[in-house]
Amino acid sequence: MKIRKFVDRERELKTLNELYEKTGFTLVLVTGRRRIGKSRLVREFLKDKEAIAVQFEKRVWEYNLAKLNRAIGEHFNIPVPNFATFTDAFRFIASQADGRLIVFLDEFSYLLRYSEVEAEFQSIVDEVLPESDVMLILSASSVGLLKRSFFDYSSPLYGRSDATLNLQPLRFRHLFEWFSDLAPEDAVELYAVTSGVPRYLELFSGRNVEEEITRNFFDPNAFLFREAKELLEEEFREPETYYTILEAVARGKTRVNEIAGYSFIEPKNTARYLRILEDLGILKRELPVGRKAKRGIYRFKDLYFAFWFRFVAPYFEEIESGFPDGALEDFKRDFNRYLGFAFEDIAKQFLIELNRIGQLPFKFTKIGRWWHRGEEIDLVALNERERKALFVEVKWKDLSEREARGILKDLERKAKVAGFESWEELYGLIARDVEGKEELREEDYLVWDLEDFL
Structure with a gap:
């Protein structure tokens, strides 16, 4: 309730x-x-x-x-x-x-x-x-x-x-104040489609969340079905240009040249549009943490827009005409994969909160993703003065102890090529559920699942 x-x-x-x-x-x-x-x-x-x-x-x-x-x-x-x-x-x-x-x-x-x-x-x-x-x-x-x-x-x-x-959107942990008796998995699904925007949360009861998502996004009369388009039209003189850019990012185009090519815009002009979307909090520009890189990538910061452009925009006309079947099939098939993307943001918030209240082995001053030459680590938290690093993989799935150990061992391998050889290194895992997490913690791994988010 x-x-x-x-x-x-x-x-x-x-x-x-x-x-x-x-x-x-x-x-x-x-x-x-x-x-x-x-x-x-x-x-x-x-x-x-x-x-x-x-x-x-x-x-x-x-x-x-x-x-x-x-x-x-x-x-x-x-x-x-x-x-x-x-x-x-x-x-x-x-x-x-x-x-x-x-x-x-x-x-x-x-x-x-x-x-x-x-x-x-x-x-x-x-x-x-x-x-x-x-x-x-x-x-x-x-x-x-x-x-x-x-x-x-x-x-x-x-x-x-x-x-x-x-004002910023509410953080993930505030959903447990907004709703009583909210299951952590339902909270992840709610946050992944509302991004913590209060007006959007008002449209949900917190019961049978996927059914509520269907009703709020795939009905042509629903408020959230039209909201993204109306916001772009209200804010911009060229809404169709911004629409195409966001569509490109939703389709996996993350670099300026890729986005420009998809949108038929000169790269130098695309960068200006991207900066405006960044200022508005819809997109974010990311650089690999702890590594010098001039060219960043662009990803969605606002999860409402991320969800809308992934599942609603490609089918907008069909839904509007009363034929949502294709959109609903896509949603049922790929929503869990999308939650993996959203869960990274939630996991980052979780670590920042642990950092704030002193519940980590060291205080980090920088956190973000790391990638280089085909290798990627979901979250890297650094204290550059103390030369300490925490590497964390984020998985939106239930893991057996054996699977968790395999992920952590591979994380150690990736950390070795990340360029922190002389640093004190710690390894962590955040997943929907982790079997045997207490045993892993006894081996000095930092392991959390949704139960810990409460």
């Missing part, structure tokens, strides 16, 4: 409360991809505080100004004013505020589409509010627009925020 409570935003709430306790004008940006929980975070913070909150819409700026006018009238208990500019509205707010007052403008990025409004907010921030006790919180989902407005040196609003909270 789902636990309907606020999960894992303690650090952000603490930051907001510390800024609230200060005096004088404060400007805070809250960013992150759509559905990540920005509005929920701020509204949790607003409880029991004096605030004017407005959620802007994808309409002309005059419509959103009218919404702000109505909110001002309601807050100050006066007839709805008719301010013709945002400057006039904020001048009134600053003059009438008695003590600390929060103004929360949700989906502020809808205003950033208008250059004249962006310039007007520079005047508001520089001239209207500095002598006030207003705490202005701006939330934005369009990362591209926000970066242009607040982080480009040439922008009128550059460098004017006191704090920026960039």
Whole structure:
């Protein structure tokens, strides 16, 4: 059963409360991809505080100004004013505020589409509010627009925020807070298709997860069926280009030249598109840990997009037309293999958490994949100052003790060619289930399975 409570935003709430306790004008940006929980975070913070909150819409700026006018009238208990500019509205707010007052403008990025409004907010921030006790919180989902407005040196609003909270998806371990009595294997499947995005998790009960995945992704009326396309169309002027690039990565094209060839884009231009997708947290660029390499590879960071482009995109038209059979057959056949890819990310989170609480033989400062000339190690964790290395293989399968020993012996072989000869080396294994793991631990191997994730 789902636990309907606020999960894992303690650090952000603490930051907001510390800024609230200060005096004088404060400007805070809250960013992150759509559905990540920005509005929920701020509204949790607003409880029991004096605030004017407005959620802007994808309409002309005059419509959103009218919404702000109505909110001002309601807050100050006066007839709805008719301010013709945002400057006039904020001048009134600053003059009438008695003590600390929060103004929360949700989906502020809808205003950033208008250059004249962006310039007007520079005047508001520089001239209207500095002598006030207003705490202005701006939330934005369009990362591209926000970066242009607040982080480009040439922008009128550059460098004017006191704090920026960039919300990330929930981590795997938080699923056990979100759902009660969630089996670890079900948690892996849920995380592999939602990437820990709160809005997506709300669509699942945690019971019979594969059936819920089928209902949420392979029904043309389902929210998650269309979400990926709509996000790309909302964020980008050339959504079809980004769509093709993500399709290429889903098909195993990981290097710039491979992606460019599949997408019919010049490699130099492809690199720019890839950087933007990396900024948005959809893709990640990887370099082999502990090895000098100039050319990295690109993989999915966002597991919702990874799943969608692997299992939904190739069959989008068929599903939309009411013929999902091919997609469902592909899903049933290959979902377990896809979980192997997702489980690597979950295993990495698990090691980072063990590292944080001091449950490993040494504190690592760097972790990632390693590969060279056809050899690959799933995770390598390093402490370069102490010259210590932990090599870990990740397997989404149930292993007998004999199979586990074979994997660990092969891992030792690969580690010998990884270039850490003079380092202290440790070897580990993370799998769905490992028979005889206690015996392996007695031989100084580090072995974990899903039981340990709880």
